Amino acid sequence: MFDPDDIRVGVYVCHCGTNIAATVDVRELAAYGAGLPHVAVSREYKYVCSDPGQDLIRQDIRDHGLNRIVVASCSPHLHEHTFRTATAMGGLNAFYFHMVNIREQISWVNEDKVSGTAKAKDLLRAGVRRVAMHRPLERGSIPIHPDVLIVGGGIAGIHAALTLANAGKHVYLVEREPSIGGHMARFDKTFPTLDCAACILTPKMSSVKNHPNITLWTYSDVSALEGYVGSYKVTVTRRPRYIDESLCVGCLECIDACVYKQAKVPDEFNYGLGKRRPVYVPFPQAVPLVPVIDPETCIQFKSGKCKKTCIEACGDRHAIDLRQEAKQEIIEVGSIIVSTGFQAYDARRNPYYGYGVYPNVYTALEVERLVNASGPTAGEVVLRDGRKPQTVGIVHCVGSRDENSNRWCSRVCCMYSLKLAHLIKEHTGAEVYNFYIDMRTPGKGFEEFYQKLLNERVHFIRGRVAEIADWGLDATEEGKLVIRVEDTLAGKVRRIPVDMVVLSTGLEPQADANDIRRLFNISCSSEGFFLERHPKLAPVSTFTDGVFLAGCCQGPKDIPDTVAQAGAAAAEVLALIDAGHVETEPNTAYVLDEFCSGCKTCVGLCPYHAITFQEERRKSEINQALCKGCGTCVAACPSAAIGQHLFEDSEIFEEVEGILTYA
């Protein structure tokens, strides 16, 4: 009844409630659409993405013999898939559809209705012209390799790894430190329940070590990545620890046997509060429990003149191998979880707080180690000179909510400051002052914890600390650190002399976040944390298929949220693996043999080596599985002998034509 050759376009203008309708005259736009060439139906509707909206499209396809669909609504990144599906449900090829973005591109960024509507008409005209050129396409499908790579062995990586391993998937967990555990391993207690971090983390750590489905590589980095969702080829560089993991039994006798009788090297795990030997394990519960030899400080490495007592001690286990070299492991995985965590803000960047100048100014993480039973002071909160502090000041928001450093709220500082206040008081009985801007306790049991602290007579002073100095005005301040702050509740400047200052430093992206981002081809949001695909609808996905996010690398969060997110990421990966394959966007490039002169211009341009030159046929050929559809070769082909599905020259020319032909 309808001639298939004659193009019949259906146009659907979405109000998106008032999101669009407020600044674009949707009625006028729809009416305008009706007047465009080839348009058989043109409607406006409140929410085209809703079920009734989609039904409308399906129905019209049948009733009006539509063979092209244009929806003018939001960004294709949001609903292109929705409408393609609707188009397909109506019995058309899903790619006879084109989406015109009049929300993100117009109604949300434009002030007056007149110019907004005019712009919308241009874009709609362009869309209608473009869709006329569309051709039916089939989605490709890529098999998913069931193995998974998890980068970063903090609580996020650990939890995700165990979840996947328990589901029977093989996981490669790569951690750059000698041990997994991340920041959490350094904590003493966790808020608000005050259960001991080690007690909940250590079991998970060891089950990672022992899990048959987990390959754990610590002291290692991901050095290269190629491929795409379903089959990534990953190169992992394992730095030499000079002790063979497969031979070492973790007796740690080599450490005691070291020629250094005293541990002289400041140890990283305790932020230098404690000392270690050149051969060491970062902390007693380290996983794997295999020492590392630090070539920077080991005499044998520095002078070659060591008695090598460690090797003697190791005896016939021969686990120590000073000639060990970096080793490359190359693995295939189908999906990746990035859980590379955060770094603490460097308090030195706020010189007026005297960190690094006054020995008794500490960061929160240092104090975490002090209060920790397995820490350098075995849980004793003592000053560097060994005294017990009588008064302690905890300064909130160091490197958070601050125009001069980081503008964001680090979310966890208020709570961990309260936790530390409690623990310090518990350990020392000292007077504890909290200097805060706002007290943020949104979370299960958080507010209650705050109340508990108030009852414990911890002092709370509202105001951002101006300065910390060691010169006193009177006897009470002599030999103390004086915290100068404007008490915004009392409305006056106060000077609080204390023995110890704790700086509640904020969370920020890892120093090398950018390299990691590039390695995995994902984006960062403006503050530098990794960018999720959609803040609400795809919070653990990225714009790179098969790469997911978990933990603080995506933004500051506490342990429960981190674990929840890790679970979510694991679930996404499982969905991918169990589906067995992933559908691909059919936007690949292809060579039109009859026009290819074999000039080879395209061959070298493809970053994915998808283009090969067929000597016998003297034509270029594009491997559809390898092509990712960037279209660089299409633009470069001097004969225009390369086409690209969904982005054909003809389609783009029509779009431009549509934009510029004033109707």
Add this chain to the structure above:
Amino acid sequence: MPEPFEPKIVAFFCNWCTYLGADLAGTSRLKYAPNARVVRVMCSGRVDPQFVLDAFAKGADGVLLGGCHPGDCHYQEGNYKALRRFKLLQQFLGQMGIEPERIRLEWISAAEADRVRTVINEMVETLKRLGPRKAPVETQFAEAS
């Protein structure tokens, strides 16, 4: 009285960075000039100089190319190809009497919503200062026929 000159800009934005940046500008409700019309391509490397010249020939006052920052290309290096073509193209446009300010290549990441606003506003200002394109091809034909 004559209407004030409203330059028309054809913008080719890459799907992964600049287009998302524009989406973010939307979700952040940043307001900017309505003169740009965005054509979405997967990568700035897809932008065929033919598209740019076609746009100018059909009366665009300016052409804006948006891609990922160097090193950030979703397709690894498409944006470098875009840059090379752009620089050569700009020289050619100069010879054709089209001011270099009328074509602009910008690296705008998915996070840089504000950059989208600034760049488009700036470009509109520049084009308003330059005024409409010099005699478009059509009038030359009129002369010839």
Add this chain to the structure above:
Amino acid sequence: MKPKVAFYWCASCGGCEECILDLAEDLLPVLDAVEIVFWPVALDFKEHDIQPVDICFLNGAVRTSEQKRMAELLRANAKVLVAFGACAQLGGIPGLANLSTARDILETAEEATGSDGDHGLPLPELFDTVLPIDRVVDVDYYVPGCPPTPKIIGQALTALLKTEVPSRHSVLAPEQALCEECPRRATRPETLALDRFRRVADTIIDENMCILAQGIPCLGPATRAGCEGRCIAGNMPCTGCFGPAPRVRDFGAKALSAMASILAPTGDDEITDALRDLPDPAGTFYRYSLPASFLTRKATP
């Protein structure tokens, strides 16, 4: 009875006429097959002699009111109008005049002669814009080349004299670019990453290697085949006289895109440096095709 054939020229150098003479012996069978009703190079003829013909081969671009009128007249009288040669198809080298205006050109001439420009003699109106034939009248077929080769001409004639003619508006030459038939095709490396472009002026070209691979912008990859690489055989780069490949809409843009794509540098300044020896993009990429390009001519205030 024999089909009537006519030759005529607009703004051209005469090379297209000359190359018909270069058919040499092969010309004689052609002369048998058709009746040449006018052919200014060899036979006198005047405007009022123009009569209906089956095929008219028109070479040269349109530059003046006279030529435009002539093209229209011939179109009206020819069953099949063939744009013959680069000038007719694309504007040709005289089309580079579109980088300036008629006024500039007259002024240059006057400056050279010291004439005050008041010539007192009526000259045909000189258009600001040189146009290919098909921007003035409808053209049925194109024979490319500056000039077309005897082989191409021969094939074109045979094709047009057949009963089933080629599809209208087609260019009577191969569908692929020159690399397809380039004598040096085998020496083109699979991947090219040039540190910079080089100039013929200060480069000695290796006779046995792909010229583009030597850093010289050779337009062979962008240019329609059919000449069998005449210039390459002469050890010089292709400059594109056979015009664009079938699917290309703007020859120069595509050539430019391909050339820029095979550069290696990534930094702003390195790229500028790599392009230093490509000082004239318009003249290099649009040597023969400026009037047929999207922009057609330089914008004038």
Add this chain to the structure above:
Amino acid sequence: MSTTFEAATSRRISIEPVTRLEGHGRIEIFLNDEGKVDRAVFQVPELRGFEKFVQGRPAEDMPQITSRICGVCPTAHHMASTKALDDLYRVTPPPAARKIRELIYHTFFVEDHALHFYFLGGPDFVMGPSALPGERNVIGVIGKVGIDTAQRVIAVRRTLRDLMAAVAGKAIHPVFGVPGGVAKPLTREQAVDFRRAAGEAVDFARFTLDLFDKVVLANQAYLDLIHSDMYAHRTYYMGMVNEQNRVSFYDGTLRVVSPSGAQWARFETRAYRDYIVEHAEPWSFMKFCHLKSIGWRGLVEGEDSGVYSVGPLARLNAAEGMATPLAHELYLRFFGVLRGKPVHYTLANHWARLIEMLYAAERMRQLAEEDEITDPHVRELPQSPGDEGIGVVEAPRGTLFHHYAADDRGRITKANLLVATQNNAARMALSVEKAARALIDGSTVQEGVLNMIEMALRAYDPCLGCATHSLPGSMPLMVRLCSRAGSVVASLRRDSDGRIVRE
């Protein structure tokens, strides 16, 4: 038959080819109040803007761009341009390169002179003035000299042009000229081919000269025509000569002889501006080249007028012989038969052209036989960026100048192109004027004017292609009598069958 004008004060007669193209060459005859010919000029318009639009192009592209000025003599422009580049970049081509250029150039001379004699300018002379223009074309010539000859002409030209193409890439619009040499060496095989072809060329040239003897020189009517005062002008002559003052095409010194045959000047081509200047008339685009120190005395003949001419006749006049034996014999015979030197008879150009053809063929042979010509070293690279360059050659139709200036990136900033026809412009105008004065008196215009003027102009073989796209051999003329206001009062033109009709 006559046309009368009532009360006409001043009139202009405009003669122009019917196939008018842009800024086309035309003849203007201005009548004074008495109706006598006041001034008649042949106008060659500007060069289609080449001088303008080459500005900004890379210098090394000039040989290929400027060859498009003319598809009949592209090799001449290519060569002059290439030499200008040598000069621009201050680089001297290696011996082999220079010889290859000369070889190609002389090959070109042979085939171009043949083309002219048999196809273009020659026919109306070969067919004789009485012949109908309808017959004055290649077909007519074939009829007169026989199909075998025609086929021989075709065959020889093809051999030569194929050889040129093998070396220069293309016969029409060659690509072999580069600053400091040529694009590629000559192979031994090619040298052998050239030797063989040169032999054929020599035979062919002699054959053509015999033909000329039989058809022209043996025929008193022709000799009278050549000697007729109508086509004689006592002017200066310029041509390029070698050290021994023998005719030279590719390179050498410019020599000018006076109407009495005395050497008037002998100068390096780079100094041309000291000897030649262009006189501009407000009513014409045309540059009237004349001898600087003598100056412009208007369109008059004689020792005191700066008018000079170039081309085959001028070259023979300006030299003291040919550089090859056979050609030199004929050189002597030429001046013997035409009694004295210089020869002022314009129509003698046809004969001079054939003598040059023989010389070119002989020179071809000499060059092809030199071993050095196959030396692989054919290119010197420029050391300095160019600023200014001048290249001069003898084109078949006369001296051709290319003069460029370039910027620091080697792009052309200024170009001055002086073609043979411009050098001849003044003398051509003289011929036109002479014919006009003889044939036009105030009240009447005799039809004969067309024939005579065509004869006069074609003798110069004015390569209008260089300037106007109109090729020699296709110059049917029209006389328009215009009132001062420019409206056509009456006009004469020749029909395709040669009859003159009045419109």
